[in-house]
Amino acid sequence: MTSRLLATALSLSLLAAYPTATAKTPVATGTGGAVATISDQASQAAMAILNKGGNAVDAAVAAAATLGVTDPFSCGIGGGGFMMVYLARDKRVITIDHRETAPAAATPSLFLSNGREIDFETAVASGASVGVPGTVRGWHEALARYGTMSFKDVLAPAIGVATRGFPVSETFSHLTAQNETKFRRFASTSALYLKGGKALPPGHVLKNPGMAKAYREIAAKGYRAFYSGPMARAIVGAVNTPPVASGVKVRGGAITMADLANYESRIRLPVRTTYRGYEIYGMGLPGSGGIAIGEALNILEGFNLKALPRASAEHLYLEASRLSFADRNAYAGDPEYVDVPVAGLLSKxxxxxRRAQVSMERALGKTGPGDPYPFQDDASVPLRPQAARLLAESAHTTHLTVSDKQGNIVAYTFTIESWGGSGITVPGYGFILNNQLTDFDFSGPHPNVPEAGKRPRSSMAPTIALRDGKPAFTLGSPGGSTIITTVLQTIVNHVDFGMPMDRALNAPRMSQRNDTITDIEPGFAGTLQAKGLERIGHKFNPVPEEIGAANAIAFHADGTVTAVSEARRHGVGSALVQKPAR
Structure with missing residues (x-):
């Protein structure tokens, strides 16, 4: 990678010249760098960095910081994430785990009261749900190890958007309205994101001077500005004594200054499997997405999906997803706390x-986990945990993907968990804190119960695929546990059904996560396809809703790239390339 650029003039020029949002285009093909996000301001921020000579890592952090302004309820510096990086010069994939951690005071009874699990929504809207944020430390590691620019450079576009403001979209307003009750509980949140206790209307120009201040402090002092000093004290105060509205009571947390100062991100190896000539790289533990997708693809590889009727192929997709989720739910957890049979789970x-359990004539229904331990080189007698119920998991995350002209790629999923996280905005700094600790199982025994310093299991699944040693595509999505099925179904659409990436990504989605019912999108119920699947035992959620909001880049043999975002979901995404094809 190129040497670090130190010119202060770059930051100033980006802040002054950063373009405002334009009409979003969800598909773009051309040469040079490419970016796909759900926000045009974020995509423009990444492109501004690429055009100034930054690489994919620099551009990804710029886009992520801007998403923290324009999509503050799904992501931001109050949360954490998984960044996957393909280094073109070295031809290798690395991952940066900056998932939130439980504070040192956390115990397995964190969400128990008198021995019983507390209400999930009560747990979410509280300081007790807040994990130690990892995003800023993750950005630092990415820039210091693999980037070419400084925080001052890459945060400049986001500072500009936060300072000037941006028009609230219909999607932003609608989703805010769905969460007014939570936001009204916290004075700092309602003051910023509500007007008269109601969601800001579409078209309202939302400025966030507090977030601009936070970014300026990080730009000036680096990641330590977040993990020590005034900002850290503000975070600790907001968690332990939440800034509630008059008459409201919520549970406080137990984060300390030491928890923040001691936070570390992790550089981890990705998990890898092969599928029909592709090398599929995914995020390893504590991310469960890469493992679950890899296992499902391995199951599907034994079937010739192209030769089957579409309904039969989709039946197999649902069954493979069901089986991999049964294993994911039973075994996955923080690898620093539990032994997880990853090699067995990804064994062909x-x-x-597992494939032998699938019938072409009848859906399995909810099923138990398999036993992967005999399929890995492990002579110990490990714990074989019992299957656990699938807890609620946020669908409000975000994914972005960036490539540069040198061939480097970043697939990045990050989050504050639920829509609006814990609901707590840090006073004076304008960012919302996560509720990531509710991703733990509330009671055990289970690999994913809370413990001091532990990272909760995640479904985030940034994915990079190579073919013949060269990048083929990269893909990811928000959506809680539906992230796994969104990425899996898009891969099947693209690889097995031969759909171009834009069609593969925009095709109707189904999500089976080892439950009695399969989630579907509007318009599917009652179709011939649905009736065919129902005849062999599949049952569908009677309340359809949007699944995921994916972003992808496809790399073509002629050297061109196609950036792809959603054409309909989540208000239409934004895809850009440096040199559009004529």
């Missing part, structure tokens, strides 16, 4: 064993 022989 284990996939064959």
């Amino acid at each position: 022989d284990y996939a064959a064993r």
Whole structure:
């Protein structure tokens, strides 16, 4: 990678010249760098960095920081994430785990009261749900190890958007309205995001001087500005004594200054499997998405999906997803706390064993986990945990993807968990704190119960695929546990059904997560396809809703790239390339 650029003039020029939002285009093909996000301001921020000579890592952080302004209820510096980076010069994939951690005071009874699990929504809207944020430390590691620019450079576009403001979209307003009750509980949040206790209307120009201040402090002092000093004290105060509205009571947390100062991100190896000639790289633990997708693909590889009727192929997709989720729910957790049989779960022989359970004539229904331990080189006698129920998991995350002209790629999923996280905005700094600790299982025994310093299991699944040693595509999505099925179904659409990436990404989605019902999108119920699947035992959620909001880049043999975002979901995404094809 190129040497670090130090010119202060770059930051000033980006802040002054950063373009405002334009009409979003969800598909763009051309040469040079490319970006796909759900926000045009974020995509423009990444493109501004690429055009100034930054690489994909620099551009990804710029886009992520801007998303923290324009999509503050799904992501931001109050949360954490998983960044996957393909280094073109070295031809290798690395991952940066900056998932939130439980504070040192956390115990397995964190969400128990008198021995019983507390109400999930009560747990969410509280300081007790807040994990130690990892996003800023993750950005620092990415820039210091693999970037070419400084925080001052890459945060400039986001500072500009936060300072000037941006028009609230219909999607932003609608989703805010759905969460007015939570936001009204916290004075700092309602003052910024509500007007008269109601959601800001579409077209309202929302400025966030507090977030601009936070970014300026990080730009000036680096990641330590977040993890020590005034900003850290503000975070600790907001968690432990939440800034509630008059008459409101919520549970406080127990984060300390030491928890923040001691936070570390992790550089981890990705998980890898092969599928029909592709090398599929995913995020490893504590991310469960890469493992679950890999296992499902291994199961599907034993079927010739192209030769089957579409309904039969989709039946197999649902069954493979069901089986991989049964295993994911039973075994996945923080690898620093539990032994997880990753090699067994990704074994082709284990996939064959699981594949044998699939019938073409009848859906399995909710099923138990398999036993992957005999399929890995492990002579110990490990704990074989019991299957756990699938807890509620936020669908409000965000994913972005960036590539540069040198061939480097970033696939980045980050989040504050639920829509609006814990609901707590840090006073004076304008960012919302996560509720990531509710991703733990509330009671055990289970690999994913809360413990001091532990990272909760995640479904985030940034994915990079190579073919013949060269990048083929990169893909990811928000959506809680539906992230896994969104990425899996898009891969099947693209690889097995031969759909171009834009069609593969925009096709109707179904999500089966080892439950009695399969989630579907509007318009599917009652179709011939739905009736065919119902005849062999599939049952569908009677309340359809949007699934995921994916972003992808496809790399073509002629050297061109196609950036793809959603054409309909979540208010239409934004895809840009440096040199559009004529």
